């Protein structure tokens with residue numbers, strides 16, 4: 001393998017161009033169809049907001065003084081961010097694999113790290129676009145505080161990167177679209193739905209509270225919400241540690257799979 | 267002695283797919299500047315060998331080098347020096363031809379490559395399609411974009427896996443002009459094709475593969491002279507007379523095979539004997555050996 005310390009500057013420069021190009025291509029790929037990849041998920045989240053706030057607004061109270069509709073918005077923003085980050089990297093990879101054009105990124109001298117970083121960052125960007133979309137539109141209806149923006153930002157980026165990484169693994173592993181759909185329907189969706197997007201876990205029975213603590217999505221959403229209200233079900237530092245740990249582990253696994261060429265280089 | 271490193275060195279390369287031995291120990295060296303043909307029937311292992319060279323497939327055993335760079339341990343340099351036109355007609359439906367070529371340049375670390383991109387596009391007669399979406403191109407045009415993509419980084423070694431499948435006659439000629447020019451400029455060219463007359467006309471040296479092994483490897487001229495015979499075809503009034511002199515009847519014609527190294531006197535002798543026997547020669551044509559004959563013969567013997 002190449003020893004980074006002995007590489008000439010021209011190598012570094014061209015590695016950076018390689019990264020920038022792949023990142024830009026991945027961003028273009030979703031932006032060219034932004035109606036489907038950004039606008040549609042925003043609309044989706046707003047429908048959730050409309051329905052749940054209408055049905056539950058008077059019945060659920062959270063953190064004492066926070067109205068339910070306001071409580072709901074950060075969860076929906078984060079859910080949209082996570083789902084779209086996952087969808088972007090996984091669907092881009094599986095489409096490229098199925099159509100065969102994945103070879104255009106396998107033939108050039110792109111390193112695993114460049115490959116990984118480009119796919120993940122583009123996916124995070126799509127997640128952020130959708131998140132900002134949901135936020136902006138919901139701001140017309142609901143007054144949402146922003147107590148600690150740094151936490152919002154940290155959890156948005158880290159959670160997005162975690163799901164984008166997960167998407168890379170799923171995209172590499174899956175051979176058909178329905179395998180990817182199974183991943184989404186049986187893992188991502190249940191974990192998000194049961195993570196406290198729609199409720200505070202303090203409203204749950206003790207057993208369910210415990211189970212929720214085994215769900216990394218709970219920590220992502222709880223930490224993200226802390227940034228808005230300055231209050232959360234659990235300590236934001238604990239959430240940050242859990243999400244950070246999950247990210248590091250998954251990123252390491254992904255880099256290892258990529259360096260072995262798992263399912264990409266037969 | 268870096269100057270003597272071959273463009274491609276393949277040693278003892280094996281690859282299995284389940285029970286199928288796709289490559290059964292391939293050794294091959296291709297010198298810099300060669301125009302080399304890799305021939306073989308469907309499933310012989312040509313694409314598998316190219317994929318192993320390009321790092322798209324991991325060989326089970328053996329080593330592969332491009333310009334002296336191992337394709338696994340020194341993949342960065344090896345891939346930089348190699349351009350591959352894949353056999354499958356793959357494309358990215360999201361982008362235009364020019365976008366695709368800019369991206370491909372970027373992946374190789376090249377920014378601001380438009381002059382060269384324009385040159386390739388014009389040589390491949392694609393300039394008018396530069397801003398067309400890939401999805402709307404015809405099959406032959408997509409194939410030419412694949413050629414363009416393989417050349418964005420000016421690789422010293424170019425491998426074309428059936429680049430002319432589905433390309434019309436005129437453009438095929440143009441494509442070969444371009445590839446010949448690249449070869450004349452010093453690029454090493456490796457080509458697979460099922461159009462044997464193309465291989466015969468273009469390649470200085472040829473390897474023939476069958477069932478994952480190389481079964482013939484020589485200069486095109488040597489292959490032609492060793493494996494095939496020239497023939498004299500005569501049209502005669504008395505087929506039976508010509509046949510009794512050792513000819514083989516084929517329709518109106520009688521065909522005499524003879525050693526390709528023998529000179530013109532062989533022909534004269536044969537014609538004289540036909541005249542003496544009263545066969546009544548009305549027409550004559552000499553059949554030159556061709557690569558198709560060689561190919562059939564090699565595959566039969568292997």
Ligand SMILES: Nc1ncnc2c1ncn2[C@@H]1O[C@H](COP(=O)(O)OP(=O)(O)OP(=O)(O)O)[C@@H](O)[C@H]1O
Pocket residue numbers: 266283286288306307308309310311312313314315353
């Ligand atoms: N991914 C794969 N999985 C299983 N078998 C494979 C795979 N790729 C190729 N093979 C098999 O390996 C053998 C060699 O295939 P390869 O594509 O290298 O042949 P080829 O010489 O390029 O043929 P063609 O002239 O048809 O392109 C074939 O029997 C093929 O079925």
Ligand SMILES: [Mg+2]
Pocket residue numbers: 312313314353427
């Ligand atoms: Mg092939």
